[in-house]
Amino acid sequence: MTALDPAPPPADPLLLAADWQRAGLGVALATVTETWGSSPRPAGSLMVVATDGRIAGSVSGGCVESAVAEAALQALQDRRPRLLGFGITDEDAWSVGLACGGSIKVLVQPIATGPAGAVGVA
Amino acid sequence: MTPELLTRILRNRADRRACVLATRLPDGTPVLLEDHDFGFRPAGSETVPAALLAEATSLAAAGRSGTTTLEGADWFLHLHAPPPRLLIVGAVHIAQVLAPFAAGLGMLPVVIDPRTALATPERFPGVALRHEWPDDALRALRPDRHTAVVVLTHDSKLDDPALTEALNGPAFYVGALGSRRTHAKRRDRLHAAGLSDRALDRLRGPVGLAIGAIGAEEIALSIAAEIVATRRGSPLATRSES
Incomplete structure (x- = not known):
């Protein structure tokens, strides 16, 4: 940080996504679109995932990040966006539910040229 | 989400201008809405429902992202505001x-x-x-x-x-x-x-x-x-x- 110009916060997920893309990696964005109850991160919270498995940012308090990363890697393969739901009302509540009792929806989309294609709902 | 949109969002942020990426959820169509002081406007030549621009304005004022339903379709509006x-x-x-x-x-x-x-x-x-x-x-x-x-x-x-x-x-x-x-x-x-x-x-x-x-x-x-x-x-x- 210089005295003249404050630096942006470190490890900004969106800046990293651009960096990774320029470096030739496939990159997917996962964004919280809706929350209910006491979910830890608000709508707009962002996590980015690269084809080499690098991850930055978060969509929850750490409860569902690995499941989201898995979906992001799939999205990078089939180049299709998907909308994921997590929460105690889900069947998989006991495996990747939110400990806080809230629920969230996460939009996972690959960064790619051309039309996005239908959003799959999981 | 295209690489061009990502670049454009980051440019808005570097200029300390808010922008809203609106994604039509059924088909994933993205529209970038940029803040022009007197209101949000699409970055490209797309026409969008006036209600979408109004929703972007109100979310930006509240500093939030959110989902809204317009003309029977869900839209996710992702606010990218410069850090305060x-x-x-x-x-x-x-x-x-x-x-x-x-x-x-x-x-x-x-x-x-x-x-x-x-x-x-x-x-x-x-x-x-x-x-x-x-x-x-x-x-x-x-x-x-x-x-x-x-x-x-x-x-x-x-x-x-x-x-x-x-x-x-x-x-x-x-x-x-x-x-x-x-x-x-x-x-x-x-x-x-x-x-x-x-x-x-x-x-x-x-x-x-x-x-x-x-x-x-x-x-x-x-x-x-x-x-x-x-x-x-x-x-x-x-x-x-x-």
């Missing part, structure tokens, strides 16, 4: 506590004080410091709608020019330390110096939420809380006495 800045005039004890509070809240603190003995890296580790006169510093830093300004020097030579500059601009929060009496006198001085009642009504003083703060740490907390309340449009930010 907090310009603190006066490298005083309260500033030493407030600057790290602000950083912890995701704001970029800048401490402004021409008194180089006070505005030192030792007193403000990792915080951006400026040693110009406050009004010069504010002119250089150009407070925008994502900027809060708080003056803490108790010295009208330093505080008043900074406040004049800040209240004539679009900063979302302008506050000044001082008792009710000090605040009344300050208002009179600034009014005499040509500031309108409307501009002066934006001035928060005595600064901070009324949490009964005692000492620099608690006052800094009350200021940080009032900035958050103002930014998030909380009823707590409304002052009954002004």
Whole structure:
């Protein structure tokens, strides 16, 4: 940080996504679109995932990040966006539910040229 | 989401302009809406429902992202706002506590004080410091709608020019330390110096939420809380006495 110009916060997920893309990696964005109850991160919270498995940012308090990363890697393969739901009302509540009792929806989309294609709902 | 959109979002942010990426959820169609001071407009040549632009405007004002249903389709509106800045005039004890509070809240603190003995890296580790006169510093830093300004020097030579500059601009929060009496006198001085009642009504003083703060740490907390309340449009930010 210089005295003249404050630096942006470190490890900004969106800046990293651009960096990774320029470096030739496939990159997917996962964004919280809706929350209910006491979910830890608000709508707009962002996590980015690269084809080499690098991850930055978060969509929850750490409860569902690995499941989201898995979906992001799939999205990078089939180049299709998907909308994921997590929460105690889900069947998989006991495996990747939110400990806080809230629920969230996460939009996972690959960064790619051309039309996005239908959003799959999981 | 295309690489071009990502680049454009990042460019908006570097220019300290808010933008909203609207994604039509059934088919994933993205539309970037950019802030043109008088409202949001699509970055490209797309036509979008007027209600979508209105929704982007209201979410941006509240500093939130969200989902809305328009013409039978769900849209996700992702707000990309530049990180808010907090310009603190006066490298005083309260500033030493407030600057790290602000950083912890995701704001970029800048401490402004021409008194180089006070505005030192030792007193403000990792915080951006400026040693110009406050009004010069504010002119250089150009407070925008994502900027809060708080003056803490108790010295009208330093505080008043900074406040004049800040209240004539679009900063979302302008506050000044001082008792009710000090605040009344300050208002009179600034009014005499040509500031309108409307501009002066934006001035928060005595600064901070009324949490009964005692000492620099608690006052800094009350200021940080009032900035958050103002930014998030909380009823707590409304002052009954002004």
